[in-house]
Amino acid sequence: MRFLATCNPGTEDIVASEVSWEVSGSRVEWIREGAGRLVFSASGDERLVLEQILGLRSIHSAVLLLAEAEVSRGRGGLREAWRAAYESGIHSYIPYGASFAVRGVRIGEGHSYTSIELASTVGDAVQRAAEEGLGWRPQVRLNSPDVVVHAEVDDTTFRAGILVSGERSRHRRRYRVYDHPAALKASLAYSMLLLAGARDGDTILDPMCGGGTVAIEAALLFESSRIYCVELNRRHAAGARLNAESARVSSRVEVYWGDARSLEDLLGKDSVDRIVSNPPYGIRLGDPVDVRQLYREFMPSAAAVLRRGGTAAIITAETEALLDAARQSRLRLKTSRRVRHGDLWVDIVVLEKS
Ligand SMILES: C[S@@+](CC[C@H](N)C(=O)[O-])C[C@H]1O[C@@H](n2cnc3c(N)ncnc32)[C@H](O)[C@@H]1O
Structure with missing residues (x-):
């Protein structure tokens, strides 16, 4: 069995690691860095493998991959995609009498057909x-079909198969009963904990926890x-408490x-x-100066509560300001990487107390 997984752009290697730890007989075949996709194979009992895939905390969706072919960017690409889909056996996954819908996606430039044409x-x-x-x-049936077929053209590669993870992105966890207006994707929270x-x-501490996503992911991961x-x-x-109750981890999340700015007290x-946090972004606060001030006051407080050798992973759109404040508090930069968060490319910065 082969699967196409989607994830938060910038976290593909983290997904690859989680897949190799959690999915029986898995082998990551291909990663499209920065685009949030990878292909992996798995072997073993089909139901067990599906269960393991649905338990992954870093993916957004998973497709049982049944068709893969090179197609042109011109109109002829549609004919080639038709042939590959026809021969793929996708139809045999639609139970008798069930409805289906195809969701089309186009990645890259220069195609002379639309994603809707591809889907149809x-x-x-x-x-x-x-x-x-x-x-x-x-x-x-476009609304609430029984079976969803995913079809994409990624530059000149056509891939199609059955969406096995449901249409709701996996980062939208069921436990979230309180919706913070700037909530972090749970998949990113998981990635930050690993980083x-x-x-x-x-x-583990999230000192600006909003609705508690980081803390709840930590509690689900670490018993x-x-x-x-x-x-x-x-x-x-109060919302974070509600979410923790809904995730059944409230006894372990304080x-x-x-x-x-006064964590020591x-x-x-x-x-x-470990400190793992998603402070307000300057852009959303409306004034980057406020964020700089917040970082200047928060960093000494974070450094005070961290143990020697402890780390802080902070997601930020104001990396230079964060690093300036970290230097003043003698937190040294360990690693940093770009990830996409909503419409923005931001950094996850990992600092260490030496
Ligand atoms: C981007 S949100 C965090 C969202 C959270 N990660 C989630 O998934 O729900 C940033 C949060 O930091 C909080 N905040 C801002 N300044 C703070 C401070 N000085 N101390 C504690 N929290 C603060 C804000 O109230 C806001 O809820």
Whole structure:
């Protein structure tokens, strides 16, 4: 079995690691860095593999890959995609009497067809293959279809298969009953925890926790960690508690209504192994100067509660300001990487207390 997985752009290598740890007999075949996609194969019991894939915390979607072919960018590409879809066996995954829809995606420039044309071409091929091979014609239903077929042209590679992860992106966790207006994708929270080097047993803190995404992901990942959340806004702090209850981890996530600029008063000096956080972005605050000020006041506070050798992974659109403030607090830059967050490319900066 082969799968196409999508994820947050910039985290493809993290997904590749999670796949290799969690999915039986898996081998990552191809990664499209910065575009949020990779292809991997897996072997073993089909149901177990699907269960393992649905348990992945870093992916956004997964497609059972049944067709892959080179196609042209010109109109002829549609004919080639039709042929590949017709021969792929996709139709045999649509149970008798069930409806289906094809979701088309085009990646790259210069195609002389649209994603809608691609979807309707693949839909036609699937119907024709079912009629000729199985003697019935599955109906297309665009809203709430029984089976969703994913079809994409990535530059000149056509890929299609069955969406096995559902249409709701996997980063939208079911536990989120309180929606923070600037919530972090749970898949990114997971990635940041790994980049911070967090391990089971660590004491982990999100000092500007909003609705608690980082803390809840940490609690779901690490059974014996102590996890703290701090949030200045009382409503968000209450929301983080609600989310933690909904995720059934409230006994292990302690939420404080407090200030990230005075963490030592709340938690004590040298008390935390990992800080993982998504402070407000300058762009969203409306004034980058505010963010600089926040970083200048937050960094000494973070450095005070971190143990020696402890790390802080911070996602920011104001990297230079963050690094300036970190230097003043004797936190040294360990690594940094670009990831896409909503419409922005931002940095996850990992700092270490030496
Ligand atoms: C981008 S949001 C965090 C969203 C969160 N990661 C989530 O997924 O819900 C930033 C949060 O930092 C909080 N904040 C801003 N300044 C703070 C401070 N000095 N101390 C604690 N929290 C603060 C804001 O109220 C806001 O909820």
